[in-house]
Amino acid sequence: MSHRSKRAVPVSFYVLAAIFGAFVLFLYGPMIVIFILSFQGPEGGLTFPMRGVSLKWFMALLAQERTGDAAGSFVRSLFLSLAVMMLTTVISVTAGLGFRRRFSGDRALFYFVVACLVMPGVLISFGIGLICQIIGLQPQWYTTALGAQLTWTLPFGLFIMFAVLGRFDRSLEEAARDLGATNWQTLRHVLLPILLPGIIGVAMFGFTLSYDEIPRTMFSSGGSNTLPLEILALTNTETSPALYAIGTLTTCVSLVVIVAALVAIVLIQRRRSGKSIRRIDTIGKGS
Amino acid sequence: MQQTGELQLVGVSKRFGEVVAVDAVDLTIPGGSYCCLLGPSGCGKTTLLRIIAGHEMPSAGDVLIDGESVIGMPARSRPTAMMFQSYALFPHLNCLDNVAFSLRMRGMPKIRRRERAQQILDFVRMGGFAHRMPAQISGGEQQRIALARALITEPKVVLLDEPLSALDEFFRVQMRVELRAMQQELAITFIHVTHTNTEAIATSDLVVVMDHGVIVQVDSPIQVYDKPRSSYVARFVGGHNVFFGRVVESKKEGDLIELSNGERLWAPPGPVSTDRRRSFAVRKDCMTVSRASDEPAKQWEPFHKVEGVVHAIEYEGTRFKVSVILNKEEMIVALMTHRDFMASGIDQGDPVVAWWSPEDVHVLLED
Structure with missing residues (x-):
């Protein structure tokens, strides 16, 4: 150990450490500040110093006195994200499986999907809003906004499935058929369970991408706002720490989703590497 | 009583685009x-093994098991069971459930299967490995599980794709x-694919040597x-030295063949x-090497050295x-x-004579 400590640390270490430190500060600094300020005392304002500590601003959200329809928009966002998550998962998994064999037009379809990622989101929602106006339809968060968000989450889901399926050993499928499994049984008892960690990943992406999506929802969600839109509106009108309380709550929801997904994936892989083994380095080998 | 599990291939071919992987193979096992x-x-x-298993469709020909064609029958309905080179154990099931998989697909209740x-x-x-996960056991153990999983289907024909290639020598x-x-105890047909000559010779009743899609x-x-x-x-089986040359003299009892170095055999x-031109072979273990300087002639037949x-x-x-x-x-x-080597006293770099007796010359029928 003494030898190591004596060795000179190169200058590049400090430069890179400083860049990394700045990155972490930019990533988590604002979140932590908002988190702290959301517990501002009843007399406190939008900035430091803290004047006591309270849950008043969280209560204000429920009361809907000054904060518009925060609770309603949260429920809408939750349902929308869950719907997007489910559709993304089902469509991405089936499309990913479909893309494993060549079919006529597979290339064209693939580029079409890539185009969805490249297209600016605002244009998509604006276009949808415009078309609705022309044909006299009322945009709704559960119809047009749902579709607009899927143009964003489906390519992501499909790419994750490509990565997941790329590592899948096709002989497992052949083995299942060899052992008497029908196509459906092969899917149900071999493909889906083995791909489950990746599928959970797709679902998690689908949920979180939808949950904080602004550009694609902006003109396509009609009269009722989703949560990100509500927060955006509040930043213009609201002047109380209730704004921060919304931020804290929504971040918590995202964290719960992400942590739940990761825990599920780790548990599956740990089970596959054998329950009795608890060493971290063997967990990854399970798949 | 006639043994079951007879396999017949009739004119089986498989083309992948321009490439002919299997070319009109006829075989009865x-x-x-x-x-x-x-x-x-x-x-x-x-490819031939996968055609028999039903994982590959032949471009032409027929596959019969006990006289019945299995062409058009999906892999899951064929009376064959394949053991894959990678073993293909299901990583999410323990060894017991891996083995019980086919019974589960048939709907057998959990306790019975x-x-x-x-x-x-x-x-x-x-x-003792029933409750281990595949990731927890060694390659040799995984292979036994894969074999058990194939055998539980009570196949007529077991297909083994390079079953030993992932194991170490021992x-x-x-x-x-x-x-x-196991094959002898079960008395069912085993078809074992390998590129190792010693493996084929040591295990089998019947060796099928293939080259470029042809038997x-x-x-x-x-x-x-x-x-x-x-x-x-x-050359492939490896036990022989092959000699190839031009016939310079032909008699009723045989030919004199001149090698490229001018030696006549x-x-x-x-x-x-x-x-x-023609070729013949002499087993490597039927050859003796003696020092050229030795006084030997009595042992060496002319044209056999x-x-x-x-x-x-x-x-x-x-x-x-x-x-x-x-x-x-x-x-x-x-x-x-x-004993022979010690008696010969030869060393690296020595000019030597390698010789054999006439009855050890084996005529090669084709090139």
């Missing part, structure tokens, strides 16, 4: 025999003995090793190519492997017993 498909990688042996799977695990001597030899013993010889292991049909088989009558220089000597424990360079390109190998 008697029921209850252990058959090895032997050949270098890319010779079509694995687990009981049956445990019996099969005991048969492959893996009874387990490979141990496992091939066990595979053979070049079907025989017992003894015949294939001792009496290879062609120079390809002789005798071989009994056999097929001669249109440009009057070649001259050269000792290139390398390898001691293999049970015997000595002596490589002799004849000229720039050609080299022969003699396998000598411990």
